[in-house]
Amino acid sequence: MKYSRKLSDTIHTLAFICLGEKEHLTSARIAESVKTNPAYIRQLMSALKNAGIITNTQGRAKACITRPPEQITLLDIYRAVEGEKPLLHLDIDTNPECGVGIHVQLAIGDFYREIQDAAEQKMAAITLQDIIDRYHAKLENVYNTNQIKNEKEGNSCETEEKNRTSR
Amino acid sequence: MKYSRKLSDTIHTLAFICLGEKEHLTSARIAESVKTNPAYIRQLMSALKNAGIITNTQGRAKACITRPPEQITLLDIYRAVEGEKPLLHLDIDTNPECGVGIHVQLAIGDFYREIQDAAEQKMAAITLQDIIDRYHAKLENVYNTNQIKNEKEGNSCETEEKNRTSR
Numbered sequence: 001m002k003y004s005r006k007l008s009d010t011i012h013t014l015a016f017i018c019l020g021e022k023e024h025l026t027s028a029r030i031a032e033s034v035k036t037n038p039a040y041i042r043q044l045m046s047a048l049k050n051a052g053i054i055t056n057t058q059g060r061a062k063a064c065i066t067r068p069p070e071q072i073t074l075l076d077i078y079r080a081v082e083g084e085k086p087l088l089h090l091d092i093d094t095n096p097e098c099g100v101g102i103h104v105q106l107a108i109g110d111f112y113r114e115i116q117d118a119a120e121q122k123m124a125a126i127t128l129q130d131i132i133d134r135y136h137a138k139l140e141n142v143y144n145t146n147q148i149k150n151e152k153e154g155n156s157c158e159t160e161e162k163n164r165t166s167r
Numbered sequence: 168m169k170y171s172r173k174l175s176d177t178i179h180t181l182a183f184i185c186l187g188e189k190e191h192l193t194s195a196r197i198a199e200s201v202k203t204n205p206a207y208i209r210q211l212m213s214a215l216k217n218a219g220i221i222t223n224t225q226g227r228a229k230a231c232i233t234r235p236p237e238q239i240t241l242l243d244i245y246r247a248v249e250g251e252k253p254l255l256h257l258d259i260d261t262n263p264e265c266g267v268g269i270h271v272q273l274a275i276g277d278f279y280r281e282i283q284d285a286a287e288q289k290m291a292a293i294t295l296q297d298i299i300d301r302y303h304a305k306l307e308n309v310y311n312t313n314q315i316k317n318e319k320e321g322n323s324c325e326t327e328e329k330n331r332t333s334r
Binding site for chain 1: 170171172174175176178179182183186199200201202241254255256257258260261262265267268270271272273274275277278281282285286288289290293297298299301302304305306309
């Protein structure tokens with residue numbers, strides 16, 4: 001079973017656009033980062049353009065977001081690329097001659113809607129800026145961890161050196 | 168892109184078990200209602216058995232739920248057949264040489280977890296009994312609509328009859 005990674009790849013693309021403001025980004029460059037083909041990135045960018053999230057880019061993504069990242073929610077991006085597609089899928093292809101089948105699926109559908117609403121409410125509260133901030137925090141964390149590691153390694157060498165000289 | 172309908176089909180199976188208490192249900196009979204093959208239903212039932220939701224059935228599903236339907240939540244069923252599989256999928260296969268890629272995906276992952284938590288919280292609040300109750304409400308609704316329709320048609324015939332006799 002293949003899962004849709006469209007939402008993740010589209011957020012990736014938007015983050016790339018926001019983070020690379022000083023560069024002339026092309027769909028080819030973004031595709032390189034996502035490890036996919038430029039045509040797929042252009043397809044995602046076309047969906048973002050249709051949803052009014054980015055402007056017409058003609059292959060260049062530089063500074064083309066139509067509003068600040070704190071005004072673009074995960075739900076906006078989800079709607080742009082997944083439309084009204086739900087997270088949970090009914091099996092509407094049940095046996096029409098079985099009275100239980102279709103009505104059970106309709107009943108399930110009511111509750112799936114509640115689950116979808118809860119998820120979408122959360123999506124509407126998360127912005128592209130939140131993701132960019134978290135990205136920076138993660139990078140900083142990696143930097144600090146590396147620095148601590150280097151310092152520790154430095155210390156342990158020093159300790160080793162001390163041990164050696166005290167022998 | 169094919170979507171997983173496992174959860175829907177498993178709820179369908181459980182509802183069938185609860186609704187058909189008086190019958191000797193087989194996986195073949197459930198498969199007929201879901202419009203699938205018995206092996207797939209047995210696979211779902213095996214997952215339900217491993218999760219302790221149904222007892223060993225050996226092809227018969229009659230009265231094999233281990234606890235009342237109001238004590239079986241949608242989250243229990245989701246965990247049984249989907250495990251820890253999330254609703255939204257990261258693209259972890261990004262370019263390892265691109266510094267942005269993996270950290271953007273990790274940042275997205277944090278927020279996907281929040282969305283998953285919101286959805287799971289809702290799933291934990293919905294029981295199999297809720298779905299069965301809604302199923303009965305839907306059936307009753309269909310029955311009432313048909314009755315009103317029949318009465319209306321009866322009335323209209325009566326009116327027509329009256330019109331005819333008054334001519």
